[in-house]
Amino acid sequence: xxxxxxxxxxxxxxxxxxxxxxxxxxxxxxxxxxxxxxxxxxxxxxxxxxxxxxxxxxxxxxxxxxxxxxxxxxxxxxxxxxxxxxxxxxxxxxxxxxxxxxxxxxxxxxxxxxxxxxxxxxxxxxxxxxxxxxxxxxxxxxxxxxx
Amino acid sequence: xxxxxxxxxxxxxxxxxxxxxxxxxxxxxxxxxxxxxxxxxxxxxxxxxxxxxxxxxxxxxxxxxxxxxxxxxxxxxxxxxxxxxxxxxxxxxxxxxxxxxxxxxxxxxxxxxxxxxxxxxxxxxxxxxxxxxxxxxxxxxxxxxxxxxxxxxxxxxxxxxxxxxxxxxxxxxxxxxxxxxxxxxxxxxxxxxxxxxxxxxxxxxxxxxxxxxxxxxxxxxxxxxxxxxxxxxxxxxxxxxxxxxxxxxxxxxxxxxxxxxxxxxxxxxxxxxxxxxxxxxxxxxxxxxxxxxxxxxxxxxxxxxxxxxx
Numbered sequence: 136x137x138x139x140x141x142x143x144x145x146x147x148x149x150x151x152x153x154x155x156x157x158x159x160x161x162x163x164x165x166x167x168x169x170x171x172x173x174x175x176x177x178x179x180x181x182x183x184x185x186x187x188x189x190x191x192x193x194x195x196x197x198x199x200x201x202x203x204x205x206x207x208x209x210x211x212x213x214x215x216x217x218x219x220x221x222x223x224x225x226x227x228x229x230x231x232x233x234x235x236x237x238x239x240x241x242x243x244x245x246x247x248x249x250x251x252x253x254x255x256x257x258x259x260x261x262x263x264x265x266x267x268x269x270x271x272x273x274x275x276x277x278x279x280x281x282x
Numbered sequence: 283x284x285x286x287x288x289x290x291x292x293x294x295x296x297x298x299x300x301x302x303x304x305x306x307x308x309x310x311x312x313x314x315x316x317x318x319x320x321x322x323x324x325x326x327x328x329x330x331x332x333x334x335x336x337x338x339x340x341x342x343x344x345x346x347x348x349x350x351x352x353x354x355x356x357x358x359x360x361x362x363x364x365x366x367x368x369x370x371x372x373x374x375x376x377x378x379x380x381x382x383x384x385x386x387x388x389x390x391x392x393x394x395x396x397x398x399x400x401x402x403x404x405x406x407x408x409x410x411x412x413x414x415x416x417x418x419x420x421x422x423x424x425x426x427x428x429x430x431x432x433x434x435x436x437x438x439x440x441x442x443x444x445x446x447x448x449x450x451x452x453x454x455x456x457x458x459x460x461x462x463x464x465x466x467x468x469x470x471x472x473x474x475x476x477x478x479x480x481x482x483x484x485x486x487x488x489x490x491x492x493x494x495x496x497x498x499x500x501x502x503x504x505x506x507x508x509x510x511x512x513x514x515x516x517x518x519x520x521x522x523x524x525x526x527x528x529x530x531x532x533x534x535x536x537x538x539x540x541x542x543x544x545x546x547x548x549x550x551x552x553x554x555x556x557x558x559x560x561x562x563x564x565x566x567x568x569x570x571x572x573x574x575x576x577x578x579x580x581x582x583x584x585x586x587x588x589x590x591x592x
Contacts, residue, residue: 241407243388247365249395256478267388268409271474 139173139190146197147212148189153177155206156187162201162234170194183208201234203227207261229255231263235272242268284582284590285394285401289412289448292590294455299589301420304570304577308424311344314576317585318347324377325351326369326393327404328384333546333568334404334413338381341575350377355385367396374398379582382406400582408444413578414545415448417571422502424570425541425563430457437464437493438506438526438551440471445545446506447475454483461487462496466522468513492525497535503528505544505564507551529553533561543567 151159156174165172171192180186191197195213202209203225213221231253237244244251244267252266263272285291292300307314323342327335330353339349366384370393373380380397382390383404390403405411422429434453440446440463450471453459461480463471470489471480480487490496493503508526513519527550528542544552544564556562581589 239387241385241387241409243366243384243386243392243406246386247367247389247392249367249392265388267391268407269387 139175141217142171142190142192142214143217144215145170145190145192145194146199147191147214148199148202149186149210149212150180150183151187151189151209152206153180153183153185153187156189159187159189159202159205159209162205163197163199165189165191165197168194199225200228201231204231204234204261204263227255227258227261235263237265237268237270237272239265239268239270242270244268283400285390285397285403286412286578286582287391287394287401287403288410289415289452290455291412296590297416297419297452297455300416300577300581301423301574303580303586303589304416304420304573305424307573307576308570314345314580316346317580318342318345318583321345321347321379321583322377323347323349323351323579324373324380325349325353325404326373326380326382326384327351327353328355328382328389330354331383331405333571334383334411335381337568337571338402338404338413338575340572341579344572345576345579347378347579351381366392369393370397370401379579402578402582405444408442410448411444412448413571413575414445415452416574416578417567418445418449418504418543418545419452420570420574421541421543421563421567424566426501426539429453430459432456432458432501433460433462433499434502434504435462435464435493435496435500436471436504436506437528438508439469440465440506441469442509443506446471446504449504450475451479454479454485459483459485461485462500463487463489464491464493464496464526465489466491466508466518466525468518468522469508493528494532494535497532498537500536500540503536503540503542505542505548505551507547507549527551527553528556530555530559533559536561 156176173190175188177185178188212219233251236251253263256262256264325335325338342349366389374397379400381402381404382393384406387407387409390406394401403412436446508523510519540561541563542561580586
């Protein structure tokens with residue numbers, strides 16, 4: 136069993152669906168942080184069998200909006216002074232900007248250099264539509280769970 | 283600044299005020315003949331169009347304004363690789379309002395984000411055509427004196443027809459609408475339109491395979507073109523196409539106050555012998571398109587200042 140130190144102050148993103156840890160790391164732009172970040176892949180999970188975990192030391196103000204889109208299973212834990220002070224599931228973002236790209240070849244975004252904007256069209260089924268052409272975004276295998 | 287990009291960009295109240303203005307223009311066009319003196323409409327049509335472009339140009343000219351633009355991407359800077367955003371910024375210096383048709387879905391929305399003047403979506407690929415929706419609503423209003431309390435049969439290609447989807451969205455905001463979808467299985471209304479628009483509206487709807495079985499109950503029959511290329515094989519097309527052709531004979535069981543509508547162009551889905559029937563309203567519908575666009579231009583330019591909210 137691999138041991139990663141507990142963090143004193145920071146954020147732990149737990150219960151990430153196994154295999155999505157790197158995608159979360161990329162989309163949260165954790166590579167741009169100057170602090171200690173640990174990605175644990177395929178950790179043992181009683182609930183899911185296995186899971187990914189990300190531990191971020193010393194940073195509290197990370198924009199986690201996109202997390203709800205990638206993985207609603209994830210749990211966000213805020214740690215202060217070595218103690219868990221907040222725990223919760225990420226909310227589904229209403230708007231995704233430059234997170235995913237429209238695959239509709241007839242969409243203007245296929246030829247024009249503009250922001251890729253998607254809006255949440257159905258909260259229950261986690262569905263998003265392109266702001267420009269309204270085509271629904273379909274997640275690809277490995278991109279996160281679809282409901 | 284307001285634009286018209288999506289059929290639902292205007293609230294129900296704004297739409298009603300706009301339709302009322304179009305009605306006043308119809309009653310007294312002379313009173314509006316110089317309301318746009320000195321104003322310029324740019325028609326940026328990246329793909330061919332007859333009715334929509336001429337209708338916009340006629341609307342601006344009937345208001346006393348002038349028109350400039352292009353018809354076809356070949357005659358625009360798009361061939362040099364100019365972006366829609368740059369074109370919109372540039373044309374904003376030349377005109378007071380822009381009507382854009384583009385083969386890419388969402389192009390008018392991009393234009394609206396960069397233009398310094400109001401932008402009207404005159405059709406973006408297979409996506410939206412909001413001025414056709416306003417035209418349809420005005421025609422229903424003129425034929426029936428109201429929009430709510432209507433049983434509307436939508437017939438033909440309900441899967442790919444952008445005018446049908448936009449009209450369903452717009453009608454869903456009115457009271458007591460009864461939708462009757464008449465189409466072959468291959469061209470039925472997409473599930474998301476039912477789930478996201480029709481069902482949440484609470485309006486009843488039914489799906490049938492022939493127009494004859496519902497004809498006596500309809501207030502409006504909205505015809506669309508069934509295109510050969512939408513079918514997987516020729517056999518299915520030949521088998522089904524006649525079910526969606528309106529003839530004078532099929533109108534026998536229809537009510538006398540039925541209004542037959544069609545966004546045009548028609549090919550063969552309405553037989554020529556229907557044209558002389560007083561219930562055929564599709565050419566009147568095309569005429570209404572000019573008046574509703576006149577009202578729209580006046581509203582977006584703020585010349586009629588009480589139509590749109592700030």
